[in-house]
Amino acid sequence: MTQNPFSTVITPLILLIPSIVSGYQLHYHDESFTPDVVLRVAATNISRACLDRYSVLVNGTSPGPELRLREGRTYWIRVYNDMDVQNLTMHWHGLSMAASPFSDGSPQASQWPIAPQHFFDYELHPDIGDAGTYFYHSHIGFQAVSASGALIIEEPEPAYEYDGEHTIHLSDLFEKTDDEIEKGLTSTPFVWSGETSNVLVNGQGIPVEPDTSSDGCSMATFLVEPEKVYRLRFIGATALSFVSLGFQSHNNLTIIEADGHYTKPFEVEYLQIGSGQRFSVLLRGKSQEELEQDRANGIDQYFLQIETRDRPTSLRSYAVLLYPGGGNDTSAMPASPPITLPNTTLGWLDYQLRPLTPNNFPTxxxxxxxxxxxxxxxxxxxxxxxxxxxxxxxxxxxxxxxxxxxxxxxxxxxxxxxxxxxxxxxxxxxxxxxxxxxxxxxxxxxxxxxxxxxxxxxxxxxxxxxxxxxxxxxxxxxxxxxxxxxxxxxxxxxxxxxxxxxxxxxxxxxxxxxxxxxxxxxxxxxxxxxxxxxxxxxxxxxxxxxxxxxxxxLRLGTPSVQGYLSYGGAAYGNSSRWPTCVHYWDDD
Known part of the structure; x- marks a missing residue:
């Protein structure tokens, strides 16, 4: 990085690097400091599932870019709030921020939000053993309905073997804007947000109403090859929806991870996923012979079927699983549901999942x-x-x-x-x-x-x-x-x-x-x-x-964290200054 992207004018400050306070280092993040990842958050109109909505986006998309970090390493992620009037934070859902408490991204608990036209440098250090599926999202108001993205922590050698992987990020789509929903939920009289109009897969979908045009929008697709094994990482980034889901003609799912921890293999035919939950499953592709038999019977693509649960009405949406040489119609739902998903299974997986390795469970x-x-x-x-x-x-x-x-x-x-x-x-x-x-x-x-x-x-x-x-x-x-x-x-x-x-x-x-x-x-x-x-x-x-x-x-002591203790304080950068940040980790 050679200059502040907000401005080329930098107010001179006394350099605080590298001063040791309470065992930690204060660093001045000027033009010589290069973050590992840059996320720019702005609000604008976006069309998803053929619905135009004013939404908060990360790097111009929803979901935002997938981040892949290695366990045991330190990363700095710079988050810009490019909005004019809204505050922002970023929470790293599932990762412990115990070593860097002001990086948890919860404005009610750990940090002042990032003011409009400011930025904040988050320090992440996934521990050894954290490898798994996570996600990041804003923790302000209703922004997380669109301001989120996959966060994958990788290890040198995965605990399970597979030939490829796909991330399946589930999110809700509301017709009302974030501002309308927030005001309604906290106003007199109370006004409900309404139910979700769609459950999107990786930000994609088509209208669930049969008489609504789907011109210009399509379902998400996942390419697989015969007899290969794929790790499917499911992320429940929904705002409201609790869903049940399964694949047409692929009921050989094996759970291997829940919320960032490997499990012993557990066979299931479908998944239940609530907001905030993540699962990894292994799916083995069909054989070439099975594919040819299906095509002879008129089946040349397979649907991922998603249904909401425990709401006043149930909503159904789809994505598509594709094999080489198969069909590729992603703009139309099946004429009838290809699979039957059960109603809510109370206590699903309770007392059944086992850790892959001993985890020191307290008796x-x-x-x-x-x-x-x-x-x-x-x-x-x-x-x-x-x-x-x-x-x-x-x-x-x-x-x-x-x-x-x-x-x-x-x-x-x-x-x-x-x-x-x-x-x-x-x-x-x-x-x-x-x-x-x-x-x-x-x-x-x-x-x-x-x-x-x-x-x-x-x-x-x-x-x-x-x-x-x-x-x-x-x-x-x-x-x-x-x-x-x-x-x-x-x-x-x-x-x-x-x-x-x-x-x-x-x-x-x-x-x-x-x-x-x-x-x-x-x-x-x-x-x-x-x-x-x-x-x-x-x-x-x-x-x-x-x-x-x-x-x-309060182990850091007030002097070292002074820049974090006021809204828009010295730990937050803007167009006229670089931030001064505590470094909790210093990798060799």
Whole structure:
């Protein structure tokens, strides 16, 4: 990089390189610094599935460019906010930012957002063992519906052999703009976003309404060759949709990865994917003889069929699997669904997936504390809000990112561990859940019936560290019963799992299903745990967890992070200055 892309005028600053503060280095990212990746985020009109919509795009596309990083290396990713009025962050979904806490990209917890016409340098260091499928997305408002992209962490030698791979990025398409949806969800009176109009594959699709023209748009295609084995990386980047999907005449799917962790091979005929979840499966191509037989019967291409679940209406969309010499009609859906997908399978894969290698799963005897997070909904003056243990967490609370607040006033804002333990896990004065390093938490997320007697599913995602998923069930959590179900199992580590609904209706506020995790508290910092449905996040379905004592969390000291503690501070570049950044890693 030879100049600031915003301007050639650079205000002179005192160089701070390389000064050591609290064991870390401060660097001035001037023209001599070259980021590994540059992402430019802007809002503009884009047509997808023949629908024009004003959307936030990464490098001019949705999804944004696929990023491929190697585990064990440090990368700097420069993210420009080229928008005139909107804030921006970028979250690296599934990666732990414990070493570089201001790079997590959560404006409610870890960093001030990137102001319009500013940029921010994110430091990523995927650890050895992180190889897998992730994605990046904005964590501001409803921007992630379009501002996201695949993030693949590679290792020198994959744990499984395959001949090729394809990334399958699933996203929703709404007719309303982000701004219209955000205002409706947080206004008086409350206005629902509406349902998704399409589930896109790699940003492509055709209208799902049969009488709508599909001229100029097409379904995504995936080229495969006979008898070769392909790794298919599925990314649930949807805003709302929980989907079931499968391939026509290809039911030989083998799961080998869930949320960035390899699993033992597990055969399935279909997948269920909620927002935030990722899976890798192996698919073996048909033999040439099978292809010729299918073509003799009029089948010369195969559909990936996707159906939404647990919404008022079900929507169906498609992509295409193509072999050499086959058909290539990507502008028309099949006349009738080629496969029959099951309704929601409650507890899908619970107690069944196994880690490929031992993962240090904590037994019940190691659990130091159990925390129940109860999800409820209230309507106050037609404003609909989601609460966790009686409180919401939104972009308006607190008035600054919580980690920033701790550095600004680290005495009054730090949660009381003793108060939290005495009152079920949360310190009500800060609305946070504190834990000490070395603890083993059992976290139970308890669903309840919403106002009006309805129920929803919620994909819950944890920042900061992967948890061990120990299952789900109806009603309320029963420790002894679940321990019986865990016998003989080896729970896998995940970062997003489903809180199911076990009925369509019930009595307001009644218990209505649970999801349980175990977590070794090792990563000091401030981390969000939240429903990954964008609408629910905006309506308050988020919690903040503080791992570690004050010295653990605020280990850098205020002088070294001063540039991160104000909106548009010195750690953020703009047209008149380069940023000054803390380097947590310095590779040889």
């Amino acid at each position: 019940l005897s190691e659990v130091t504390r159990r925390v129940t997070v109860t999800i409820t909904q209230i309507i106050d003056n037609t404003v609909v809000t989601w609460l966790q243990n009686g409180f919401p967490w939104t972009e308006k609370f607190p008035p600054m990112p919580y980690l920033v607040a701790l550095y600004d006033d680290n005495i009054s804002m730090f949660p009381s561990y003793d108060v939290a333990v005495a009152y079920g896990g949360m310190d009500d004065s800060t609305r946070t859940f504190p834990a000490k390093l070395g603890e083993v938490l059992e976290i139970v997320i308890q669903n309840t019936v919403e106002v009006g007697g309805i129920l929803n599913v919620h994909p819950f995602h944890a920042h900061g560290a992967h948890f061990y998923d120990i299952g789900s069930g109806n009603g309320t959590y029963d420790l002894q019963e679940n321990e019986e179900r865990l016998k003989g199992t080896e729970p896998v580590r995940r970062d997003t799992t489903m809180l199911y609904r076990y009925a369509r209706s019930g009595i307001d506020g009644a218990p209505a299903g649970w999801r349980a995790w175990r977590l070794r508290v090792t990563n000091a910092g401030v981390w969000l745990v939240h429903c990954h449905i964008l609408q629910h996040m905006l309506m308050g379905m988020q919690t903040v967890w503080v791992f570690g004592d004050r010295d653990d969390v």
